[in-house]
Amino acid sequence: MSENVSIVIVSHSPAVARGAADMVRQMVGDDVRIACCGGNPDGGLGTDVGAILGAINSAWSPKGVAILVDLGGAETNSEMAIEMLDPEKSKRVAICNAPVVEGSVMAGTEAACGSSLEEVKRTAEEFQS
Numbered sequence: 001m002s003e004n005v006s007i008v009i010v011s012h013s014p015a016v017a018r019g020a021a022d023m024v025r026q027m028v029g030d031d032v033r034i035a036c037c038g039g040n041p042d043g044g045l046g047t048d049v050g051a052i053l054g055a056i057n058s059a060w061s062p063k064g065v066a067i068l069v070d071l072g073g074a075e076t077n078s079e080m081a082i083e084m085l086d087p088e089k090s091k092r093v094a095i096c097n098a099p100v101v102e103g104s105v106m107a108g109t110e111a112a113c114g115s116s117l118e119e120v121k122r123t124a125e126e127f128q129s
Helices: 014-031 048-058 070-086 101-114 117-128
Strands: 007-010 036-037 065-069 093-096
Touching: 007 048, 007 070, 007 101, 007 117, 014 036, 014 101, 036 048, 036 065, 048 065, 048 070, 065 070, 065 101, 070 093, 093 117, 101 117
Parallel strands: 007 036, 007 065, 065 093
Antiparallel strands: none
């Protein structure tokens, strides 16, 4: 696998997170590392900072990690997870303000082309316009 920007999908629903990740994998294959997490530690709806941190680390790429989130709590917990990273690593992680499914597919497609983290983020966020 070449080094491309990685994608992390964070949803309040484990099924949504897995489904979005599966879509991206089917679109881009093994060219992009993809991790996902969803649900709270008890298995209900929610997000978990530790799980997000684990997803970031498991998908880590020196080119960076783009995070797609579904709701405000997922974004807040993702921000907390980023703050827990080493400062050099945290500079290479970006939360994309984009729809989780469409944004993930677009981000994954852009990442598979070898684009920078900034380009991946911009492509995902074009769906907000």
